[in-house]
Amino acid sequence: MRKRVSAAVATGALALTGLAVPAATAAPAAEEIKLSNIKVNGGKDVLIGTGNKKFTITFDASHSANIQADPTIVGWRALNDLLPNEFGRDHCKVVSDTKSSCTATFNVNPQNYDIENSEAGSWKTEVYIVSTDYESTLDKDNIKSFKVLRAAKLTANASPEPIKKGKTLTITGALTRANWDTYKYGGYTSQPVKLQFQKKGTTTWSTVKTIKSDGRGNLKTTVKAERDGSFRYVFAGTSTTPAVNSSADAVDVR
Template identity: 30%
Template sequence: MVSAAAVASALYVPATAHANTALPPGGHATAGAAEVRKVARFAGFDAGPEPSWYDGWRRLSGRLVADVDGVAYGLAGVRVFVEFSTNGTDWTRVTSQTTSADGTFDMTTVGTEDGYWRAQYPGNNEYTPAVSGSDYVDVKYRTSIQYYNASPEPVKKGAYITVKGLLYRYMPAGKPGPGANIHIYFRPKGSSTWTKMAITKTATNGWFNKKFKASQDGTWLARYWGSSTYVGSNQPADYVDVR
């Protein structure tokens, strides 16, 4: 039988075997101090133009600031990323730029789809991450009126003037634009006021023409105003002298 003294002897551990956990005189335990980062945010973000052309330039601009003691300062010299999403949920980085001295950025890139744009700052040891609000840009195909002419020039008073041209739609290659409404305007010589004279449709080959009786000198202008799919056209004009 093992005696109680033997058990006590076996369980005895010398004091020197224990780690010294006592604090030094006047000492105290210190937890790791958490660093507080300054709050970064986007004071503005814009994607445009709106609507934009297919395969055209997008301008992406804004300003990144940091709030310090209630005052917003431009956050300079940090990289800002611009992201794109077709559904507002899944984002892809498209381009980036380092902010200027006042925290602004101004980038350009080419776009081909309708969708959302936003700016994103990943943050660092001093500033928190930030994401701007999103800006939706509608993409449309460009249009152009070509070979525009109002003739004959000059024309006798009371005779007829023919206004004609060809509407092109770029989708993305140039193709004639059939069945489109073309608005014809007239501005008399010496006037600053345009008057709508008629609306005519383009034929299947994209051409349009409309006759008007000549009554006074002036400028004839044609314009396609666009649709949900196409951007409005240029506005070619032609002056006709009436004699």
Template identity: 35%
Template sequence: MAKTMWNAVVAAGAVAVVTAMTAAPAGAATGGVSYSQVSVNGGKPIVIGVQEVVSVPVTFRMSTTRTWDWQPLFSLYRGKLGSPESDTLYSAFGASDHACPTKGRGSCVIDDGVLDIDPRYTIEGNGYAGTWKSSAELSLPGGDSVFTDLNHPVQVQRATRVTVNAAPEPVVTGKTITVTGKVTRANWETHSYQGYAGRTVSLQFKADGASSYTTVKKVTSGSTGSLKTTVKAAKSGTWRWNYYGNSTSGAKASTGDHVIVWSGVRVMHAR
């Protein structure tokens, strides 16, 4: 199904700007418009890296007594809705053409909306991580618009990365395994990943044949985000680091590193 995209930001460094209107809670009518059943990213935080465009699923229901020209445009904002000084966070928003007929009236449901966020052009700094408000704009005939605060907060987080290496491989039962790694976080000002110091990261193990990981110990990352600890080899399985995130940084687990543990006993065959 084709989607119609609005307000695409294509110029380098460009930021979409909200220029109007009046704020009201979701469910309350602003200029004869109300919204309900709002869902953004399935209720999960929006985690953004340094280059990749993030496409966020958005759904909502609109009811209105007004006649509109275009489907409602969803966006994230901070500050006062309608103020030129407010920040907005989106590159484009689109939904299927059939969702709300042009020049319609009454109610419509946008159930496949997509909010695109390009960190290269729409994020001005690391301070953009945190809680954002959500709004919808309904375009009316004659160039007017009605902006409504949806009263639906959304958490935006900087992406993290975690690596792992367990050695030696293989290892004899009872010997020491050294597990290293690194946790880094997206820097939206330099557009690179940098070491994330002072983070509590869980070392986890999944034995061969097991269905889930178990936390073995917790380690604090060093000044460059480095991780290092030792464990005793007991059985073959997979090791990983798992960072659970915080209000401004996304959760992330490393890939697993499998280590074979053997007894070290050689069987001599008679000739």
């Protein structure tokens, strides 16, 4: 279970104690620890399939006395949803007298860590940092939100090849995504997928039509063969699954 000690609780207790102290003797506010260049997975969504997925949470921390080398950095979604830190502790390297560069490494595998399909979506980053002079503390529930998504695959195959001009071309494929409950890829059903065409010798893709994946995630549609080029399927993604394109399949029209 995810348990935190809130800085607000400690601060509140000190505030109550401070009621009995004259304002003139109140201690000055502690210097703020400042964070910058915060990135999760290099700024990209974290896509988890059925095997290992390694990613990092990085940031710079500044303070006149610098910060301790072992802050707590956690990826979390809800009370019981935590992403494991691979090394058990987080490390910050000194880059100047007042600045450190911090990196926490995570290695997630649905087969050896209890992450379920229902946990795909938006996650948060909690940090707890103390300055080297113990005068300042940073305790935040979220310094950066990020997405943890179920990795997806998309295929496309045009046939027959080669084909005579004007004949019917069939493009099949499949849209699948990682199932964190079964540790396998399964069909992503009833999802809109675009069929796109690229004329040979060009770099531009144009949408031919939009179809939906069937009850098993399969795709199938037909078009008239008119010119040489390539076909592909394109999926825009959802709140739990990333966008993905199939490989292009070239067609020789004779």
